[in-house]
Amino acid sequence: MNTLNDLMQRSGLPQLEARMLMQYATGWSRVSLISRGLDALPVAQIQLFSDLVNRRLNGEPMAYIVGVREFYGRDFKVNPNVLIPRPDTETLIEWVLNGCHLAVEQALDVLDLGVGSGAIAVTLACERPAWRVSAVDISVDALSVAAENAAALGAKVSFFESDWLTVFDGLSPSPKFDLIVSNPPYVATGDGHLSQGDVRFEPRKALTDGSDGLTNYALLVQTVPKYLKNGGQLWFEHGYDQGNAVRQMLTQAGFDTVKTIKDLSGNERVSGGYKTTASSFL
Incomplete structure (x- = not known):
């Protein structure tokens, strides 16, 4: 199945990174990811998550992928x-x-x-x-x-x-x-x-x-x-x-x-x- 949990587990990424990318792909909060872990995702979100995972597996920084890095308690937009x-x-x-x-x-x-x-x-x-x-x-x-x-x-x-x-x-x-x-x-x-x-x-x-x-x-x-x-x-x-x-x-x-x-x-x-x-x- 392509449930949310399955996709994150098969990603090949550390759990925290997989969760961050899934949050970015779905727009859901961490709590929502937990409560909806057995939900099947639409094809478009599956593809987006897969693309994000491949970027990370190729070494691209998480901050550039999600476009944000926390600094001194605030979120800062970042790009290359x-x-x-x-x-x-x-x-x-x-x-x-x-x-x-x-x-x-x-x-x-x-x-x-x-x-x-x-x-x-x-x-x-x-x-x-x-x-x-x-x-x-x-x-x-x-x-x-x-x-x-x-x-x-x-x-x-x-x-x-x-x-x-x-x-x-x-x-x-x-x-x-x-x-x-x-x-x-x-x-x-x-x-x-x-x-x-x-x-x-x-x-x-x-x-x-x-x-x-x-x-x-x-x-x-x-x-x-x-x-x-x-x-x-x-x-x-x-x-x-x-x-x-x-x-x-x-x-x-x-x-x-x-x-x-x-x-x-x-x-x-x-x-x-x-x-x-x-x-x-x-």
Whole structure:
């Protein structure tokens, strides 16, 4: 028979993934799937479920198949134009919200460099409605996804198409931010992970700088200070083995109180520092 339960059991997928794809194919809730497990499905839904299963068996990420990934308690639309939000990035969110001593109710100016799906910028705007959040990305397609997520989640974010900070070049006076955050492409071009798992399907330019994984940090520590207020902060997400290199760049560029935050797995994941009146930038 082609009951709902039969189809999921024969799919060859882990139970959770099979259930998620069946929910997507039928539009039913998890509770409905349980109560209707012996129901026979229409041919059209059987075919849709089969197509979804084949995509997953070929390695396509679940998030791209169903078009959604949860991040910090909210559902974000995703497609192959943007990276899939990862739990590691919640380390950056947690630090900014709870560790940076930033005023909750004050209208702080915040900038996200390389917004992608909007996971960082939209989350900050939702968690801190008083903050004035802006975000840039070089990809028009990524900006479209981020704008959709902002609208769906009721977040006020200003989006700009820009290669990092170039959209602000030549403006007088230069915009100044209390906080700048970024999760730039940081995978080295020869890293084997680029040819494994979900990463194979994600936009390459959002994953790697085409070099050693550190070129964007080297650029941004030099260009960001111009756009930070005195006392402003810069925080990066980076690879588990890049903390020392990023700290050195921040220190050498003139940032004060440079430190690194570990993720839930104990890996160094977020590094940053402050621009103060005592800072001496190169």
